[in-house]
Amino acid sequence: xxxxxxxxxxxxxxxxPIAGMGRERLALARRIERASSWADLxxxxxxxxxxxxxxxxxxPSEGGR
Numbered sequence: 001x002x003x004x005x006x007x008x009x010x011x012x013x014x015x016x017p018i019a020g021m022g023r024e025r026l027a028l029a030r031r032i033e034r035a036s037s038w039a040d041l042x043x044x045x046x047x048x049x050x051x052x053x054x055x056x057x058x059x060p061s062e063g064g065r
Contacts, residue, residue, distance in 0.1 A: 005035055012052040013059075024059060 009032045013025065028048060035041050041049075051060055 012049050013057045
């Protein structure tokens with residue numbers, strides 16, 4: 001786990017407690033927790049984080065922009 005990466009993702013998505021996460025968010029959160037660095041994430045996950053940063057924490061499937 002990379003604390004800086006986890007903080008960035010948490011801020012980007014404004015994540016509620018795990019119990020309140022949808023399936024897509026929970027799967028992404030688990031991949032982020034396993035990553036040691038930004039480079040360890042796949043491009044689709046990096047795109048989702050950037051999307052959320054630009055769209056007030058929403059995933060594309062949640063109506064960002």
